[in-house]
Amino acid sequence: MLERRQPIVAVLGHVDHGKTSLLDHIRSLGSQRQASVMDREAGGITQHIGATEVPSDLLNELCGPLLGGKSFDSPGLLFIDTPGHHSFSTLRNRGGSLADIAILVVDLKEGLRPQTIESIRILKKAKTPFVVAGNKVDRIHGWKSEDGRPMAVAMRSQTKDAMGYFDQSFWNLVGGFGEHGFNLDRYDRIKDFTKEIALVPVSAKEGEGIQDLLAVVIGLAERYLAEQLTDIDGAGEGTVLEMKEERGLGKTLDVILHRGSIAKGDEIVLVTSEGGVTTTVRGLFKPRGMAEMRDAGDRWNDTESASAASGLKLSAPDLDGVLAGTTLRVVRNAAEQKNALALASEESRLSIDLEEEGVCIKADTVGGLEALAMELKEIDVPIRSASIGKVGRRDIRGAEASSDPLHRLILGFSTSVLSDAQNEIDSSDSGLKVICSDIIYHILDERERWVESRTAELEEESREKIVYPGRILLLPDHTFRVSKPAVVGVRVLGGRIHIGQRLLKDGSSVGQIKSIRSGEDSMKEAKQGDEVAVAIDGVVVGRQIEEEDVLLVDVPESHARRLRKMSLNAIESEILGELLEIHRRDDHFWGR
Numbered sequence: 001m002l003e004r005r006q007p008i009v010a011v012l013g014h015v016d017h018g019k020t021s022l023l024d025h026i027r028s029l030g031s032q033r034q035a036s037v038m039d040r041e042a043g044g045i046t047q048h049i050g051a052t053e054v055p056s057d058l059l060n061e062l063c064g065p066l067l068g069g070k071s072f073d074s075p076g077l078l079f080i081d082t083p084g085h086h087s088f089s090t091l092r093n094r095g096g097s098l099a100d101i102a103i104l105v106v107d108l109k110e111g112l113r114p115q116t117i118e119s120i121r122i123l124k125k126a127k128t129p130f131v132v133a134g135n136k137v138d139r140i141h142g143w144k145s146e147d148g149r150p151m152a153v154a155m156r157s158q159t160k161d162a163m164g165y166f167d168q169s170f171w172n173l174v175g176g177f178g179e180h181g182f183n184l185d186r187y188d189r190i191k192d193f194t195k196e197i198a199l200v201p202v203s204a205k206e207g208e209g210i211q212d213l214l215a216v217v218i219g220l221a222e223r224y225l226a227e228q229l230t231d232i233d234g235a236g237e238g239t240v241l242e243m244k245e246e247r248g249l250g251k252t253l254d255v256i257l258h259r260g261s262i263a264k265g266d267e268i269v270l271v272t273s274e275g276g277v278t279t280t281v282r283g284l285f286k287p288r289g290m291a292e293m294r295d296a297g298d299r300w301n302d303t304e305s306a307s308a309a310s311g312l313k314l315s316a317p318d319l320d321g322v323l324a325g326t327t328l329r330v331v332r333n334a335a336e337q338k339n340a341l342a343l344a345s346e347e348s349r350l351s352i353d354l355e356e357e358g359v360c361i362k363a364d365t366v367g368g369l370e371a372l373a374m375e376l377k378e379i380d381v382p383i384r385s386a387s388i389g390k391v392g393r394r395d396i397r398g399a400e401a402s403s404d405p406l407h408r409l410i411l412g413f414s415t416s417v418l419s420d421a422q423n424e425i426d427s428s429d430s431g432l433k434v435i436c437s438d439i440i441y442h443i444l445d446e447r448e449r450w451v452e453s454r455t456a457e458l459e460e461e462s463r464e465k466i467v468y469p470g471r472i473l474l475l476p477d478h479t480f481r482v483s484k485p486a487v488v489g490v491r492v493l494g495g496r497i498h499i500g501q502r503l504l505k506d507g508s509s510v511g512q513i514k515s516i517r518s519g520e521d522s523m524k525e526a527k528q529g530d531e532v533a534v535a536i537d538g539v540v541v542g543r544q545i546e547e548e549d550v551l552l553v554d555v556p557e558s559h560a561r562r563l564r565k566m567s568l569n570a571i572e573s574e575i576l577g578e579l580l581e582i583h584r585r586d587d588h589f590w591g592r
Contacts, residue, residue: 004226004230005308006229007074007100007309008080008101008258008309009100009101009102009217010098010128011079012104012105013116013133014114017110017113017116017135017136022103023052023079025210026079029054029058052078055075062211065150066211072221077217077218077221080311101221103213104131106134106173108201111173112177118440120180122371124180129220132173132199133204136205138203138206140162140165141161143165145203146206147206147207148207148210152212154208177197187199187216193219193224235336236261236308236328236330237259238256239256239258240326241256242254243324249283251319252315253322255311255328257310260307262281263284264284266330266332267280268316268329269328269341269344271322271327272320273321275345276340276345276348278331279319284305284306286312324364324388327343329344352373352386355383355384357382357384357402357407360409361386361411362389384407390418391410392418396421396424405431406454408431408433409433409435411436429565431565467556468498468555469553469576470496470497471492471550472492472497472550473491473493474489474548474549474551477547485535486539486541487536488534489531491531492528492529495553495575496528497516497525497534498524499514500513505544510538510539510545511537511544514537516533518530518532518533552575552579560580560590561591564576564591
């Protein structure tokens with residue numbers, strides 16, 4: 001038999017559906033067989049950074065009765081336990097999914113939730129085989145659980161009523177998965193696992209059905225993954241989960257090694273936004289057992305080398321700018337280095353079609369960025385810029401510069417906004433919107449709602465004629481009526497005046513323009529340089545206003561916001577600035 005690596009298993013699920021509980025239970029399976037933390041017996045579970053390794057002899061011991069006498073030939077199973085902010089879509093292996101197989105955890109009573117649906121769509125696109133863990137079976141009304149009991153035995157031990165309640169939840173799930181193009185059935189009824197998705201009822205809390213779940217995963221791996229699991233020879237290749245600063249080590253990379261081997265002193269090629277870079281492995285570490293994972297002190301076992309598949313931490317010089325979700329490649333000669341640098345440069349060029357006009361997208365990893373871009377492409381949303389990292393001031397300015405108000409939008413997947421950029425967002429008057437979430441479909445839903453409301457706002461604004469600011473001089477010897485309404489001759493010193501506008505003297509309101517006339521002609525507005533007769537309601541000449549007074553012509557707050565985005569001439573801009581200063585004495589956010 002060909003030597004093979006262990007399958008990499010991703011565990012996905014909606015928040016609170018039991019993903020963490022399931023992984024915790026799997027980690028605890030070998031605890032009785034662990035002689036000591038410092039000196040583990042062969043067969044004890046090893047927890048790597050971001051991963052948990054369950055060796056084959058333990059799997060064969062636990063699942064032997066359910067495997068019909070067969071044994072698991074791979075070294076074990078490596079469960080990817082990524083940090084919460086990492087989506088499964090960010091874990092890539094040369095363009096495909098890093099995981100060979102997946103377990104999708106679903107609460108039997110709650111059914112499909114947003115993150116479940118997102119996981120289903122990602123698994124479908126990545127063509128990753130998966131098993132559904134129907135968790136919290138112990139919460140089915142009347143269900144009797146026993147710690148560590150196989151599910152095949154548990155189901156035969158339940159009352160008719162309890163199985164009836166279980167079947168209700170099961171058929172709801174069958175319908176939900178059917179809507180996404182998958183045929184779901186109970187694992188013990190399936191004859192062809194290529195045509196149907198297996199549902200294994202489990203209780204992660206009680207440990208019931210865990211053997212059945214692992215047996216199904218093993219069966220799928222043995223039957224359908226044999227060829228890809230032999231991909232272990234040659235130089236090491238892995239996926240960077242994230243870069244972090246570790247005390248005493250400096251910048252380090254958490255990596256899932258999915259091919260070949262890596263050792264201290266090896267030259268490696270990494271991917272940055274500027275292209276490929278080379279460096280040398282200075283330190284290589286595997287975390288100690290569970291007890292040490294909780295210890296903030298000396299947590300790492302120094303190791304000279306490691307083989308796929310495993311979770312590792314490595315330190316090396318010049319790790320600045322390494323992109324999470326990209327490939328690490330070990331190179332052993334000049335030809336391999338040249339090839340790896342070419343591949344890294346290609347990987348650094350995001351496979352995202354950019355347009356001259358469109359939205360800005362951000363994510364914490366390359367895979368996450370491409371996953372978001374793919375979803376936007378499906379709904380015909382153009383992308384103007386795409387980059388890795390947190391939303392910064394440069395992103396804000398780029399989005400504000402968009403000529404289409406519906407593209408003044410930044411969408412962030414599994415990332416956040418830098419504090420100085422948030423200050424710019426708060427003070428922006430361009431109609432900018434920033435939407436960040438760890439769930440792509442939440443981003444898309446919120447974008448759709450924003451586009452609808454923003455479109456309605458823009459339509460309303462287009463129907464409403466803009467009112468410009470202005471400044472007028474009350475001409476001497478041109479008072480035609482003192483009051484009710486006062487009628488005076490004025491010269492428009494700057495901007496424009498409109499019927500209905502309010503007048504300000506020294507920042508205080510002094511009446512409203514009722515009409516504008518030039519000779520015998522009525523006018524709706526007058527512009528800079530015009531001399532016209534104006535009827536003003538609510539004032540008396542000689543009391544509130546005097547000849548030779550200079551008055552400002554006020555604008556509504558909603559118009560002030562729009563005017564700030566328009567191309568005004570120098571005098572109009574000056575008058576608008578005066579109006580903003582006056583109103584912001586009472587309301588700091590007026591016109592923002």
